[in-house]
Amino acid sequence: MPGNRTTMSWALALTLALSALGTGCSGGSDQATGDKTVLRYTWWGNPDRAERTEKAISLFEKQHPRIDIQTSFAGYEAYKQKLATQAAGGDAPDVMQLDYRQIDQYAQGGILLDLGTQSSVLDTSDIDPGLLATGKVDDTQYAIPQGRGTETFAYDAQQWKKAGVGLPANGWTWDDWADAVRNVSERTGKPGSVDPGQSEDVFEVWLRGQGKSLYTKDGDPGFTADDxxxxxxxxxxxxxxxxxxxxxxxxxxxxxxxxxxxxxxxASGDFNWDAPTAGLVPIVGDNLVLGPLPAGPSGIGQYFKPSMFMAVADSTGHPKEAAEFIDFMVNDLDAARVLGATRSIPVNDTARDTVVPELTGIDKQIADYQQSVEGELKPPPQAPPSGDSGLQTTFMRDYDQVSFDKLSPREAAENYLTEAKAELRQ
Structure with missing residues (x-):
């Protein structure tokens, strides 16, 4: 999603890759308050996620009185850019939240700690091996998934029912969606959806529904300018x-x-990942409903993926304590109850079996939504190659040129592919 609409330059990307050659610890790694070890932990999200995260951290600090967690969070785009700058300067936080699209970039850049070195304190035995493997690069475990999520079309059911249109359901098509948002707009005077043209995530789902992919196995674009x-x-x-x-x-x-x-x-609808939709509840209220994404000629393009990961900076002065914190956030049942579905459904099998039956409100709706598409989705793609994280912003910027009538869709598509190929070659 757009914020600061500048793609990380090749120079910054190169600096990020070379920063592992520098020395020094993550700022805060060697900080201490009295006899306490201080760890910096940063993530992206909304106020709901922040509130729940702080409550879980309070539980951790009570169990580990000699560890103090200093926190910060921001919206995704601002977070992504700040983290890249910190990492490039050798100042990565001790523990960080990463997206599926960032794992390869940060691991290859030497920013992340090999978590296999902390197996004595970080238990991964209750995580599905296939899901756990999504945090690996070249067979090294650099990150631990926190939850399993999938994309959704979140909508204001009151507005959609007012328009008298059929509600989103498994198997609806992109043509069905287009007809629905037209009718919602005509009958309510409000657009039926956010414009999905700005989202690389939605484009990927659309592509998979056409029988294509965002990237090839070799990390090249898997689509053409025509697509x-x-x-x-x-x-x-x-x-x-x-x-x-x-x-x-x-x-x-x-x-x-x-x-x-x-x-x-x-507008009356939004494409997003399921967990962040919790932040819409104070705005949309009980009218918020989560529906599946439309299908294409080759079927449903959406998929389950790790909602996000926790990783440790290789430069941290306290790898054991950082791994203990991740272990708590992923495995502790009390933490799971507090966090609910704010990072989507828990990745730990025992925590999921314990927490899901207790969920209420939007958390239960997220769990029910995932259950509704269980068995319907294709396997996830491999983690995107280094460079993709910056290309999300490029994708939005190029579509801006279309939506503000500066370029035709064809001109913008050709521009994007040229930029993407150059970014992926770095």
Whole structure:
């Protein structure tokens, strides 16, 4: 989602890759308050996730009175850029939250600790081996998944029912979705959805529904300019009709649900991952419903993926304590109860079996939503190659050129592929 709309330059990417050659510890790694070890922990998210995370950390600090966790969080785009800058400067936080799209980049850059060295304190035996393996690069465990999530089309059911349209259901198509958002717009005077043209995540689901992929096994783009032109022509056409959010509304999206068109009340639907939708509850209330993404000619393109990971900086002065903290956040049942589904459904099997039956409200809705698509989704793709994280911003920036009538979908698609190939070669 867009925030600061500048892609990390090749120079910064190179610095990130070379920063492992520097010396020194993560700022805060050797800090101490009296006899306490101080660890810096940073993540992205919304206020709901922040509140629950702080409560879980309080439990950890009570159990580990000699460890003090200093926290910070931000919206995804701001977080991503700040973390890249910290890592490039040799100042990565001791413990950090990472996205699936960041693992390869940070591991190959020498930023992350080999967590296999902390197996005496970090228990991974209750995590599905396939899910655990998503945190590996070249057979080294650099990160631990915290939850399992999938994308959703979150919508204001009151507005959709008011429009008299069929509600999202398994098996609906992109044509069904387009017809629905047109009708919602015409009958309520409000766009039926955010414009999905700005989202590389939605484009990937659309591509998989066409029988294609975002990347090949070798890490090259798995689609052509024709494919991206078709997608952007489709979404831009809906924008011109007023069926999806305007260019001005879409460019305000910054990775926080509060600044989505649905969160601001200027549209009636939003494409997002399931866990962050909890932040919409104070805004949309009981009318918030989670639906599946539309299917393409080759079937459903969405998939289950690790919602996010926890990793430790290789430069930390306290690897054991950092691993203990991850162990607590992933495995402790009391922590799981506090965190609920704020990072999607727990990855620990025992925690999931314990927590899911106790969930209420939006947490239960997320669990029920995942259950509703269980067995319907294709296997996830391999983790994206280094460079993809920055390309998410490039994708949004190039689509801005379309939505503000600066470039045609074809021109923007060709620009994007040129930029993507150059970024992936670095």
């Amino acid at each position: 991206l032109t078709r997608f952007w022509t489709f979404t831009d056409g809906l924008r011109r009709e007023g069926a999806v959010s305007s260019a001005e509304d879409t460019t305000q999206v910054d990775g926080t649900v509060e600044n989505t068109p649905l969160g601001r009340g200027t």
